[in-house]
Amino acid sequence: MQNITILGSTGSIGTSTLQVVSLHPEKFSVFALTAHKNTSKLFEQCLRYKPSYAVMSDEKSAEILAKQLKSQGLKTEVLSKEEDLQAVAAHPQVDTVMACIVGAAGLSSTLAAAQSGKRILLANKEALVMSGELLLQAVHENNALLLPVDSEHNAIFQCLPPNAKLGYRCESVKQIILTASGGAFRDWPLEQLTTATPAQACKHPNWTMGAKITVDSATMMNKGLEVIEASYLFRMPIDAISVILHPQSIIHSLVEYQDGSTLAQLGEPDMRVPISYVLNWPERIASGVKSLDLLAVKCLEFQPLCLTRYPCLDLAYQAFKVGGTAPTILNAANEVAVQLFLDEKICFTDIPKLISYVLERTTHKSAKNLDIIFEADVIAREKSFKWLDKNRKYAAFN
Ligand SMILES: NC(=O)c1ccc[n+]([C@@H]2O[C@H](COP(=O)([O-])OP(=O)(O)OC[C@H]3O[C@@H](n4cnc5c(N)ncnc54)[C@H](OP(=O)(O)O)[C@@H]3O)[C@@H](O)[C@H]2O)c1
Known part of the structure; x- marks a missing residue:
């Protein structure tokens, strides 16, 4: 019997994980579930899986959930601090951690799981992009096991x-x-991309996924x-x-x-x-x-990739070649840009422009430790909002 913590249980990967877990009650038991703000979904999951702990990173949501669970007589303890996320990932009773929080927010808890020698099922690709060497070092030094969830890496x-x-x-x-797959706009004429809306970008042709990764698929x-x-x-x-x-x-x-x-x-x-x-x-x-x-x-098709359509792919290659904190800067700028696009503050084609601006203007350093990585993340987010201030009057939706 594996005792599992699911970091990000209310998301697309978290929900699919619980579906598979439900098919094998003799193999898996749920130790902790975590979310950010989705109280109603975490409440439902707690009622069904009765975890020892539920962590909501948003404090107000945690208070609401605690009240709801108490009214149902459930013993699940509700927590809400960043350290609590790490604690349920590193808890001695936990065998396996599904790391499926979206974005940089998942890094510390994934690292905590590695440092405690857990079996880590890694969906949170941003953690590896930001701190690849540190995370792999923690896995090796602490005898943890890293297994890739991302369908491509899992296939490999x-x-x-x-x-x-x-x-x-x-x-x-x-x-x-x-x-x-080429994402939502694979067959769109390039000149129409400025008019692409968040709803259109969030309609992936083949996969059902969270909003951020679906937009990331459209930009490549x-x-x-x-x-x-x-x-x-x-x-x-x-x-x-x-x-x-x-x-x-x-x-x-x-x-x-x-x-x-x-x-x-x-x-x-x-x-x-x-x-x-x-x-x-x-x-x-x-x-x-x-x-x-x-x-x-019937038939399987393959085509070469057109970088003019997908400038973000080239930006990722460039950032990785530069190394150090450059992938963290790329990731942070992308997270801000995607959220601004989803909030209709910038248009789809502004996403690579914003990332490119931030990459060019942020000094990269050697990614020696988490403090340096998080500092780069903060600076890149600030620079992203600077880009917004400079370009606000040109942005399509304003
Ligand atoms: N979806 C896929 O098919 C797929 C495939 C391969 C890899 N991945 C990777 O898996 C990860 C999750 O993707 P997803 O599509 O499942 O995302 P999602 O549906 O947006 O779910 C994200 C999860 O993270 C939680 N969360 C969001 N912000 C948080 C924060 N600041 N602190 C703590 N928790 C937070 C969310 O809680 P709330 O619900 O309360 O907001 C939710 O539980 C991403 O790194 C993605 O790249 C996903």
């Missing part, structure tokens, strides 16, 4: 030899090929973050990681070996598949997802 992990270890290079691998920043994530997880130089368009999202990624063989992992675009894989790795369990019907799929 499935295609590697069984003895391959994350954070180490597999010498027989020549190249990693990440597939990308998601793939940029994934290239960085892949470079850390599989210790591949960035030039040996390529991206191709695959509109159907059936092949989740590929590994090309030195001998000319290429292995791919295929499946329905449903995150319960990679989630179930990491939950019970190395044994496979039912995920609740139907098997792939190749006759219904």
Whole structure:
């Protein structure tokens, strides 16, 4: 029986994780659930899974949840501080931590899980982008186990030899090929992109996901973050990681070996598949997802990627090549830009402009420790709002 903490249980990955967990009550029990503000969903989840702890990072929401749970006679203890998130990730009774908070907010608790030697199911790619070396070092030094949830990295992990270890290079691998659906605006004329609305950007052609990652898919920043994530997880130089368009999202990624063989992992675009894989790795369990019907799929298409359409991908490559805190700066600027777009304060095509401005004007340092990383994150967010102030009168929605 694995005792699990789900960091970000009310989100898309968190909800899918609980669906898989529900299929295997003999294998998993829920120790702690966490959210930011979604009191009603966390309340429902607490009623159903009866965790020992529930953490809401928003204090007011935590107070409301505590009252609701008390009125139902539930013993779940409600907490709300940043340290509490880390505590439920590092708790001695916890075996497994699903790290699926969105954005930089997930870094400290993911790191706490690594420092306490947990089995970490990593969906929060931003943590790895910001602090790849520190996180992998914490995993190795504390005998933790890191397993990738992101469908592409999970696919690559499935295609590697069984003895391959994350954070180490597999010498027989020549190249990693990440597939990308192209996001919501793949087929839009470039000149129309300035008119793209948040609702349109949040309609992914194949996947159902949270708002931030869906916009990241439309800009292709998601793939940029994934290239960085892949470079850390599989210790591949960035030039040996390529991206191709695959509109159907059936092949989740590929590994090309030195001998000319290429292995791919295929499946329905449903995150319960990679989630179930990491939950019970190395044994496979039912995920609740139907098997792939190749006759219904009929054909699989591939296209080269056009960087003019997706400038964010190039920005991610550049930031990773610069190294140090540059990926943190990229990530922070992107988080602000995506939120501004979702709030209709800037237009879709402003996203790469804002990120590029912040990357050019923020000094990067060696990412030696968390203080330096968080300082870069704060400075980049401030610079992002400076860009907004300068450009507000030109922004499409104002
Ligand atoms: N969705 C996918 O299919 C998918 C696939 C691969 C990787 N990922 C990665 O998985 C992570 C989660 O994605 P998602 O789509 O599940 O996101 P999501 O649906 O937006 O859920 C995010 C979760 O994080 C919580 N949260 C938000 N802000 C927070 C904060 N400041 N402090 C603490 N908790 C906070 C949310 O709580 P509230 O509900 O209360 O706001 C929610 O539980 C991301 O890093 C994403 O890149 C997602």
